[in-house]
Amino acid sequence: MPTLADVAKVAGVGVMSVSRVVNGTRRVTPETERKVRAAIRRIGYEPNEAARILKGHRARIIGLIVPDLADPFFATYANAVQETAWKAGYMTLMAASGHRDEVERREAEIMIQRQVAGLLVTPVGFRNDHFTAARRHGIPIVSFDRPLENVDADSLLVDNRAAAIRVTEHLIEHGHRNILCLAEDEKIFTLTERVSGYSDVMRRARLPVRVCLVGSVSGSVSDQLNFALHSTPAPTAIFATRNVIGVEVLRELQEQSVQIPEKMALIAFDDFDAAALVRPGITVVRQPIAELGRTAASMLLARLSGNGQAESSRVVLSTELIIRESCGCRKQSKPA
Amino acid sequence: MPTLADVAKVAGVGVMSVSRVVNGTRRVTPETERKVRAAIRRIGYEPNEAARILKGHRARIIGLIVPDLADPFFATYANAVQETAWKAGYMTLMAASGHRDEVERREAEIMIQRQVAGLLVTPVGFRNDHFTAARRHGIPIVSFDRPLENVDADSLLVDNRAAAIRVTEHLIEHGHRNILCLAEDEKIFTLTERVSGYSDVMRRARLPVRVCLVGSVSGSVSDQLNFALHSTPAPTAIFATRNVIGVEVLRELQEQSVQIPEKMALIAFDDFDAAALVRPGITVVRQPIAELGRTAASMLLARLSGNGQAESSRVVLSTELIIRESCGCRKQSKPA
DNA sequence: CTGAAAGCGCTAACAT
DNA sequence: ATGTTAGCGCTTTCAG
Numbered sequence: 001m002p003t004l005a006d007v008a009k010v011a012g013v014g015v016m017s018v019s020r021v022v023n024g025t026r027r028v029t030p031e032t033e034r035k036v037r038a039a040i041r042r043i044g045y046e047p048n049e050a051a052r053i054l055k056g057h058r059a060r061i062i063g064l065i066v067p068d069l070a071d072p073f074f075a076t077y078a079n080a081v082q083e084t085a086w087k088a089g090y091m092t093l094m095a096a097s098g099h100r101d102e103v104e105r106r107e108a109e110i111m112i113q114r115q116v117a118g119l120l121v122t123p124v125g126f127r128n129d130h131f132t133a134a135r136r137h138g139i140p141i142v143s144f145d146r147p148l149e150n151v152d153a154d155s156l157l158v159d160n161r162a163a164a165i166r167v168t169e170h171l172i173e174h175g176h177r178n179i180l181c182l183a184e185d186e187k188i189f190t191l192t193e194r195v196s197g198y199s200d201v202m203r204r205a206r207l208p209v210r211v212c213l214v215g216s217v218s219g220s221v222s223d224q225l226n227f228a229l230h231s232t233p234a235p236t237a238i239f240a241t242r243n244v245i246g247v248e249v250l251r252e253l254q255e256q257s258v259q260i261p262e263k264m265a266l267i268a269f270d271d272f273d274a275a276a277l278v279r280p281g282i283t284v285v286r287q288p289i290a291e292l293g294r295t296a297a298s299m300l301l302a303r304l305s306g307n308g309q310a311e312s313s314r315v316v317l318s319t320e321l322i323i324r325e326s327c328g329c330r331k332q333s334k335p336a
Numbered sequence: 337m338p339t340l341a342d343v344a345k346v347a348g349v350g351v352m353s354v355s356r357v358v359n360g361t362r363r364v365t366p367e368t369e370r371k372v373r374a375a376i377r378r379i380g381y382e383p384n385e386a387a388r389i390l391k392g393h394r395a396r397i398i399g400l401i402v403p404d405l406a407d408p409f410f411a412t413y414a415n416a417v418q419e420t421a422w423k424a425g426y427m428t429l430m431a432a433s434g435h436r437d438e439v440e441r442r443e444a445e446i447m448i449q450r451q452v453a454g455l456l457v458t459p460v461g462f463r464n465d466h467f468t469a470a471r472r473h474g475i476p477i478v479s480f481d482r483p484l485e486n487v488d489a490d491s492l493l494v495d496n497r498a499a500a501i502r503v504t505e506h507l508i509e510h511g512h513r514n515i516l517c518l519a520e521d522e523k524i525f526t527l528t529e530r531v532s533g534y535s536d537v538m539r540r541a542r543l544p545v546r547v548c549l550v551g552s553v554s555g556s557v558s559d560q561l562n563f564a565l566h567s568t569p570a571p572t573a574i575f576a577t578r579n580v581i582g583v584e585v586l587r588e589l590q591e592q593s594v595q596i597p598e599k600m601a602l603i604a605f606d607d608f609d610a611a612a613l614v615r616p617g618i619t620v621v622r623q624p625i626a627e628l629g630r631t632a633a634s635m636l637l638a639r640l641s642g643n644g645q646a647e648s649s650r651v652v653l654s655t656e657l658i659i660r661e662s663c664g665c666r667k668q669s670k671p672a
Numbered sequence: 673c674t675g676a677a678a679g680c681g682c683t684a685a686c687a688t
Numbered sequence: 689a690t691g692t693t694a695g696c697g698c699t700t701t702c703a704g
Binding site: 013014015016017020026027028029032051053054055056 | 689690691692695696697698
């Protein structure tokens with residue numbers, strides 16, 4: 001592989017002229033520039049990142065850490081991030097933490113050690129010292145989907161509370177008084193927010209707050225749903241706070257031939273393929289995922305080019321309620 | 337950040353002893369090793385990759401290039417690859433080519449320049465010189481899902497022909513004589529294989545080969561499907577050769593209230609959420625995607641540790657036909 | 673078994 | 689505007 005010195009020799013100039021042309025660090029005679037560019041083209045020179053990094057520069061790489069790359073939500077997000085970063089000349093080092101604190105921690109450490117220029121992370125845990133470490137190394141961080149407590153980082157969140165409030169109110173408008181809220185038993189910021197939005201509305205309306213947890217500790221969706229169906233008074237509507245829960249609820253209701261929305265109304269968080277394909281269509285909260293990815297990446301890129309504010313920012317985007325029929329609405333119409 | 341020299345100073349030994357302990361390159365006195373390890377722990381030393389790479393070593397990074405990271409197929413695959421690589425101590429640099437030849441080429445070039453240890457790629461095009469370049473640099477390549485012609489690389493493929501044959505025969509067994517095959521108009525290896533499997537079976541059975549192309553050039557699924565539905569004789573079964581085509585066909589048939597499978601049978605390639613949720617369930621060809629990802633990564637890792645064969649290998653995995661009801665089968669039963 | 677020195681390719685700092 | 693030098697942290701080579 002040809003080096004910068006090789007280019008200099010071929011072009012008949014000093015190494016620094018070449019370096020300056022390549023990086024545009026300073027002005028150079030048009031004549032010199034021409035010679036250098038010609039030489040570069042002729043011998044096919046490409047700068048060596050490793051040497052640059054060794055000199056104390058940052059890699060033109062951004063590190064992306066998410067809980068699960070196979071989750072459609074994060075896949076769409078990751079794709080948008082990668083695309084945006086690529087356009088700005090950055091590659092993306094991606095890692096899935098598998099929802100595990102220690103894995104996330106180790107991944108962050110290795111990325112820091114690799115001198116990534118910035119970190120884009122959806123944190124799973126509460127111990128955040130690995131991220132404070134990154135900040136100490138001067139690596140900017142943007143947290144996505146969940147806030148990063150006690151760390152100097154920008155964050156891009158979605159207004160989960162508002163969405164949950166909207167959902168709950170919509171169901172109440174349809175006349176439901178017994179609304180079941182299904183959530184994961186793990187303590188994930190987004191789910192907590194959604195549950196809290198639901199609870200507030202119910203309390204304010206003096207309706208019973210019925211939150212039901214599912215997961216490895218609390219039992220399967222199918223089991224929990226069955227308990228609820230046979231309780232008195234039985235719920236007449238369900239708010240599924242997460243994409244996979246929504247899909248499982250749907251499967252279970254179909255299995256048991258429970259009429260939607262007559263016997264049971266349903267609104268789920270996150271749009272999914274099947275939601276538009278099944279009859280009746282499932283009403284969902286849609287997050288603008290690709291846009292979120294582009295925004296998150298842009299926030300980080302802004303920091304990298306030094307265009308950021310001094311203090312860390314917190315951007316909150318809102319969601320959209322996609323009305324289909326599972327909430328009780330008629331096709332293409334607004335609720336009564 | 338502490339350097340190797342710092343460790344040496346603290347431990348009271350030479351730098352090379354430290355290097356040897358860290359890399360296990362050669363035997364050292366237990367006493368020396370103890371001192372070095374203690375010092376490393378004490379000052380929190382982590383080796384600097386950049387310096388290592390500069391010395392001519394490869395980065396412990398593998399490059400992954402796929403057409404689209406948001407596509408559930410590639411997302412699941414990428415997740416499995418990343419996980420497998422991580423366990424072997426490698427990080428994963430991911431890039432989506434957006435199905436574009438030039439982008440893929442540039443991404444490969446940059447990865448080579450970054451000294452990735454190996455490349456895992458799902459090529460979109462036919463000009464493969466960027467990959468031969470990688471081979472010249474001694475970077476091993478595994479091509480996934482599609483072969484890489486004229487390049488010295490391992491490949492991991494799925495038996496698309498066999499799957500298509502199975503699908504077509506299954507529909508014929510159900511008594512269908514007019515079977516429509518819907519494919520993309522772009523020349524993608526996997527789709528070509530599927531179409532060819534279908535055609536062979538139809539020709540052998542002396543039935544009409546009816547391949548219908550959709551895409552940016554040929555028109556939307558909806559349009560093409562409408563043409564076909566009003567042709568004489570109208571098809572009574574459809575083979576959708578790709579996940580998104582399957583979903584769109586399903587949507588269109590529902591829209592037009594075409595009874596499945598009575599008026600129109602349907603088998604699609606790639607399983608999707610909705611396939612199991614809609615009534616009737618959609619019969620699909622399922623690829624073991626996560627397993628494919630793990631296998632592909634393992635093939636590359638084997639090369640990296642020098643355990644590979646001398647000549648390049650070509651592994652072909654087979655698929656599974658998930659029988660639901662859209663093909664005409666009864667629930668939980670085999671075809672007549 | 674251990675240490676000292678050279679240099680990988682690049683750029684900051686200085687010199688011209 | 690351009691060239692020269694030193695050194696980033698590591699490992700290869702050669703001496704001890």
